[in-house]
Amino acid sequence: MFKPSIKSSKPLRPRCVKSRRQKLLPKYSLAVLADTCNRNGLYEKGQRYLQEARENADKSGQNWWLAEIYRLEGNAYPSTDDGDPKRAQESFQKAQDISRRQQAKILELRAASDMSRLMQMRGDRQQAYDLLALVYQWFTEGLETDDLRAAGKLLDELS
Numbered sequence: 323m324f325k326p327s328i329k330s331s332k333p334l335r336p337r338c339v340k341s342r343r344q345k346l347l348p349k350y351s352l353a354v355l356a357d358t359c360n361r362n363g364l365y366e367k368g369q370r371y372l373q374e375a376r377e378n379a380d381k382s383g384q385n386w387w388l389a390e391i392y393r394l395e396g397n398a399y400p401s402t403d404d405g406d407p408k409r410a411q412e413s414f415q416k417a418q419d420i421s422r423r424q425q426a427k428i429l430e431l432r433a434a435s436d437m438s439r440l441m442q443m444r445g446d447r448q449q450a451y452d453l454l455a456l457v458y459q460w461f462t463e464g465l466e467t468d469d470l471r472a473a474g475k476l477l478d479e480l481s
Contacts, residue, residue, distance in 0.1 A: 352378070353391050360398045368398050385420070389429040392417035393436055410440055428469055431457050435473045442480060451480040 352375035359368035372395045379388050396413030399406050417433035434457040441450035458473050465474070 350387050353387060353394055356391075356398075357394050360394065365398050369395070372398070386424070389417045389421040389424065389426060389433060392420065393429070393433045396433075396440075397436055407440060407444065411437065414440065427457070427460055431461070431469055431473055434458075435469070435476055438476060438480065442476075447480050451477060454480070 352371045356368040356371035356375065359365070359371060372391055375391050376388070379385050379391065392413045396410040396417065399410035399413065414433050414437035418430055418437065421427070421430035421433060434454050438450035438454040441447070441453070454473060454477055458470070458477060461470055464470060
């Protein structure tokens with residue numbers, strides 16, 4: 323039977339738990355930090371967090387949150403100094419493509435909603451409506467969730 327050394331000051335925890343947490347949580351945590359920075363006007367800092375999250379995803383090959391990272395990146399672009407809506411559109415498109423490949427419908431809805439808002443700002447109301455309606459119609463349950471309520475409200479504004 324293994325008896326831990328009394329001299330050891332480290333807590334006993336399996337290495338696999340720690341290493342899994344180190345690999346999975348940073349991508350999500352960095353995305354949340356980036357979103358918080360962007361919502362508070364700290365766009366450059368938010369972009370650095372998103373870049374780090376993307377690099378972590380690329381290194382680990384675990385891309386389960388990559389669509390959300392690109393969506394958040396797209397939301398930050400119109401607010402930065404250069405205010406480049408084309409870069410925002412490219413990020414939203416990447417987010418949609420990734421979420422479709424992953425069959426992650428709620429992430430696809432988020433990306434489509436944000437892309438539709440960008441199109442609405444440019445005056446492309448019909449194209450924005452068509453894009454969002456295509457994804458929104460897939461959902462038959464959970465219509466009371468925040469994401470679906472917001473998408474439904476945006477569709478009402480666009481129609």
